[in-house]
Amino acid sequence: xxxxxxxxxFAGTKEQEAALLKVIAEHKDDKGALMPILQKxxxxxxxxxxxxxxxxxxxxxxxxxxxxxIVTFYSQFSxxxxxxxxxxxxxxxxxxxxxxxxxxxxxxxxxxxxxxxxTTDGKFSLESCRCIGACGLAPVLTVNEDVxxxxxxxxxxxxxxxxx
Amino acid sequence: xxxxxxxxxxxxxCTSSGSAKIIESLQSEIKKNGLKEEVAVVQTGCHGLCALGxxxxxxxxxxxxxxxxxxxxxxxxxxxxxxxRIVTRLLYKEMITEDGIKSLNxxxxxxxxxxxxxxxxxxINPENIDEYIGTNGYEALGKVLTEYTxxxxxxxxxxxxxxxxxxxxxxxxxxxxxxxxxxxxQKYVCCNxxxxxxxxxxxxxxxxxxxxVVLEAMAIAGYxxxxxxxxxYVRAEYPIAVERLKIAIGQAREYGLLGKNIFGSDxxxxxxxxxxxxxxxxxxxxxxxxxxxxxxGEPRPRPPFPAxxxxxxxxxxxxxxETYANIPQIILNGPEWFASMGTEKSKGTKxxxxxxxxxxxxxxxxxxxxxxxxxxxxxxxxxxxxxKFKAAQTGGPSGGCIPAEHFDIPIDYDNLISIGSMxxxxxxxxxxxxxxxxxxxxxxxEFTVDESCGKCTPCRIGTKRLHEMxxxxxxxxxxxEDLKKMEDLCYYIKDNALCGLGQTAPxxxxxxxxxxxxxxxxxxxDKKCPSGVCKALLSYVIDADKCKGCTLCSRVCPNxxxxxxxxxxxxxxxxxxxxxxxxxxxxxxxxxSKK
Numbered sequence: 096x097x098x099x100x101x102x103x104x105f106a107g108t109k110e111q112e113a114a115l116l117k118v119i120a121e122h123k124d125d126k127g128a129l130m131p132i133l134q135k136x137x138x139x140x141x142x143x144x145x146x147x148x149x150x151x152x153x154x155x156x157x158x159x160x161x162x163x164x165i166v167t168f169y170s171q172f173s174x175x176x177x178x179x180x181x182x183x184x185x186x187x188x189x190x191x192x193x194x195x196x197x198x199x200x201x202x203x204x205x206x207x208x209x210x211x212x213x214t215t216d217g218k219f220s221l222e223s224c225r226c227i228g229a230c231g232l233a234p235v236l237t238v239n240e241d242v243x244x245x246x247x248x249x250x251x252x253x254x255x256x257x258x259x
Numbered sequence: 260x261x262x263x264x265x266x267x268x269x270x271x272x273c274t275s276s277g278s279a280k281i282i283e284s285l286q287s288e289i290k291k292n293g294l295k296e297e298v299a300v301v302q303t304g305c306h307g308l309c310a311l312g313x314x315x316x317x318x319x320x321x322x323x324x325x326x327x328x329x330x331x332x333x334x335x336x337x338x339x340x341x342x343x344r345i346v347t348r349l350l351y352k353e354m355i356t357e358d359g360i361k362s363l364n365x366x367x368x369x370x371x372x373x374x375x376x377x378x379x380x381x382x383i384n385p386e387n388i389d390e391y392i393g394t395n396g397y398e399a400l401g402k403v404l405t406e407y408t409x410x411x412x413x414x415x416x417x418x419x420x421x422x423x424x425x426x427x428x429x430x431x432x433x434x435x436x437x438x439x440x441x442x443x444x445q446k447y448v449c450c451n452x453x454x455x456x457x458x459x460x461x462x463x464x465x466x467x468x469x470x471x472v473v474l475e476a477m478a479i480a481g482y483x484x485x486x487x488x489x490x491x492y493v494r495a496e497y498p499i500a501v502e503r504l505k506i507a508i509g510q511a512r513e514y515g516l517l518g519k520n521i522f523g524s525d526x527x528x529x530x531x532x533x534x535x536x537x538x539x540x541x542x543x544x545x546x547x548x549x550x551x552x553x554x555x556g557e558p559r560p561r562p563p564f565p566a567x568x569x570x571x572x573x574x575x576x577x578x579x580x581e582t583y584a585n586i587p588q589i590i591l592n593g594p595e596w597f598a599s600m601g602t603e604k605s606k607g608t609k610x611x612x613x614x615x616x617x618x619x620x621x622x623x624x625x626x627x628x629x630x631x632x633x634x635x636x637x638x639x640x641x642x643x644x645x646x647k648f649k650a651a652q653t654g655g656p657s658g659g660c661i662p663a664e665h666f667d668i669p670i671d672y673d674n675l676i677s678i679g680s681m682x683x684x685x686x687x688x689x690x691x692x693x694x695x696x697x698x699x700x701x702x703x704x705e706f707t708v709d710e711s712c713g714k715c716t717p718c719r720i721g722t723k724r725l726h727e728m729x730x731x732x733x734x735x736x737x738x739x740e741d742l743k744k745m746e747d748l749c750y751y752i753k754d755n756a757l758c759g760l761g762q763t764a765p766x767x768x769x770x771x772x773x774x775x776x777x778x779x780x781x782x783x784x785d786k787k788c789p790s791g792v793c794k795a796l797l798s799y800v801i802d803a804d805k806c807k808g809c810t811l812c813s814r815v816c817p818n819x820x821x822x823x824x825x826x827x828x829x830x831x832x833x834x835x836x837x838x839x840x841x842x843x844x845x846x847x848x849x850x851x852s853k854k
Contacts, residue, residue, distance in 0.1 A: 126552070126553075126571060127533070127551050127552045127553035127571075128553060129553035129554075130533065130534070130536065130550065130551075130553050131533070131534070133536075134495070134534055134536065164555050165553075165554065165555055168538060168555040168556065168557075168712070169535075169536035169537050169538050169556070170536070170537035170538065171495055171535075171536035171537035172536060186457075187457030187458050188457040188458040188614070188615070188652065188655070188686065188688045188702070188703075189457070189458040189612075189614030189615050189620070189686075189688055190457075191457075191702055192615045192616060192688060192690055192694055192699075193615065193616070224496070225455065225457050225496070225537070225539070225706075226455075226456075226457040226458055226459070226460070227271070227496055228271050228272075228454075228460035228463045228496075228497065229271050229272050229275045229309075230272075230309065230458055230460060230612060230614035230620055231272040231308075231309025231310045231312060231614075231620040231621055232272060232275055232276060232309070232312075233614065233615075233620070235275070242274075242275035242276075244275055244276065248844075
């Protein structure tokens with residue numbers, strides 16, 4: 096996960112670290128606190144580089160390898176930053192039988208990146224995702240929070256242009 | 260009192276097609292027309308007919324407007340709400356008959372449905388606890404706390420015949436009974452809302468449309484087994500559902516329906532939310548609990564079963580969202596009422612998410628025992644574009660493909676297993692003649708390879724090998740011996756994998772081999788893909804009679820595989836063709852086809 100992508104230098108701010116420490120302090124004593132803390136940490140930094148994992152490891156007194164094990168297990172956690180616009184193509188069954196595989200391939204061509212990759216200018220990242228439950232609109236993709244449904248391959252360039 | 264209520268669907272499907280803007284626009288138009296005191300706008304959960312979203316329903320007339328756009332709102336407000344004239348052009352077409360307009364419940368999509376789990380979805384405002392209470396909400400909880408012993412609650416659930424709606428079909432009452440029988444200082448009630456089967460979204464719709472029903476049922480379960488804490492494990496990919504659950508929990512606590520001394524009894528119960536992080540295996544019960552504990556979501560061997568040692572090593576029950584959605588109704592209407600619906604061994608109703616090549620994509624709730632034909636042809640409105648039905652896929656990556664010959668089989672747990680599929684959580688994806696069944700099997704195996712947690716070898720390596728064999732076949736390099744090997748490997752994985760994910764992962768291969776063997780043989784022996792999906796087995800050809808020699812195709816071909824002079828028929832050099840399909844897409848005369 097993420098290993099095929101170039102890593103960018105970590106540029107966390109003091110404010111982000113303060114926010115993270117606050118989250119850890121709030122949840123430290125909850126049962127099974129690690130998952131919610133990692134989710135919130137990703138919310139703060141946008142991804143979970145080793146620097147962030149180390150802070151959590153030290154504060155929680157949990158070995159770094161355990162945290163790394165969890166981060167790499169779940170597909171929602173990312174070791175590398177996402178693009179300004181994250182394009183996510185649903186490859187759930189309902190979308191797949193309606194041609195989302197072709198949509199995903201075309202986007203790989205258009206953006207010049209593979210699954211999980213990010214364009215060199217940091218603008219677009221591309222990922223495949225499992226069903227987002229909008230099967231009535233299949234095939235579906237999302238760009239950050241925006242949902243595009245009932246797509247055909249020809250719609251893609253137009254959608255990307257909106258974010259240029 | 261309002262004279263009119265405008266219900267706007269706020270489920271994920273309709274929100275994705277812009278229902279939030281419609282609500283805004285409705286409110287401003289209503290204000291502009293001075294109707295603010297007379298007309299209320301309510302955001303509801305899913306109505307089921309996602310294909311026609313965004314959906315707007317106006318009561319008391321129950322007028323159903325489909326595919327409403329923001330631009331349509333001024334007309335709806337000024338015509339319908341102000342002047343009382345229905346905007347016919349926006350009506351759901353099915354409702355229009357020769358003698359006027361028929362009621363929504365008379366339409367093909369709704370008339371064969373029977374809504375228990377989806378009772379409140381699309382009817383109440385899910386963000387308002389009073390509306391839930393107004394439809395008998397929390398009455399069942401009050402009833403069990405004041406009139407029932409825990410054993411009586413369990414007996415009612417046992418008598419109703421309710422089985423787990425998450426897919427396995429284990430009797431819910433029995434699960435509760437086992438957990439009650441184990442003494443411990445702390446027990447847990449968990450709700451599985453990690454709806455991972457691609458194409459299934461009924462749990463999400465219940466959480467979005469009627470979140471309180473899950474809280475009420477979990478409290479009933481807590482009372483029955485002696486637990487004081489509940490956890491809902493919900494997918495992070497469902498932001499609307501998570502938000503509404505948070506609101507619902509806050510309101511229930513405020514009303515004293517969660518917390519200490521509920522309904523003045525000595526029963527305490529509270530619920531917390533835990534978010535999933537995108538791992539399919541976490542839908543498996545032991546993996547889900549491992550994940551809540553804050554670990555990699557890997558399954559544990561059973562025994563010990565969760566009823567003995569579950570979450571944090573304490574007795575735990577885990578039920579699916581849809582299972583919980585049935586509980587309060589069973590308590591209120593009695594187990595006999597519930598058991599009167601369905602087949603001998605599968606009682607009640609089941610929600611299915613219809614998707615794929617079907618006209619009415621959306622959510623339907625039907626009595627167990629309804630035939631596939633009724634679901635697809637009548638409720639689902641058949642297959643679009645006059646295509647021929649090939650298969651219905653149920654049970655997601657754990658299920659199988661049901662061919663046309665079993666179209667009349669009554670849908671229940673046992674019948675689906677007997678034809679090599681399973682109920683699963685209720686995704687029902689329809690495939691037509693353009694879908695290649697070998698490709699579909701490969702698609703599901705790709706999914707399981709990706710989602711296998713890697714803990715046990717049969718699943719980790721076995722699914723990978725299966726996927727490689729399927730890849731070989733779709734590339735035209737398979738042999739008949741591969742088919743045999745593949746089948747053997749399937750049974751080996753089924754018998755030896757640790758958890759449900761691995762044990763059922765071969766089902767898509769086995770069921771397609773059973774019912775669509777001829778397609779496999781076509782790939783292996785004739786090196787053809789009959790549906791024209793598997794790229795390596797296709798060849799693009801130009802029909803010389805239709806080709807005008809415009810040269811467009813030779814210009815778009817990225818590999819210079821097409822040659823020909825202007826105004827003469829062109830030819831594709833098959834050895835150079837990379838089968839990208841660009842030529843076919845661009846040809847203005849329909850002269851290029853794939854075979």
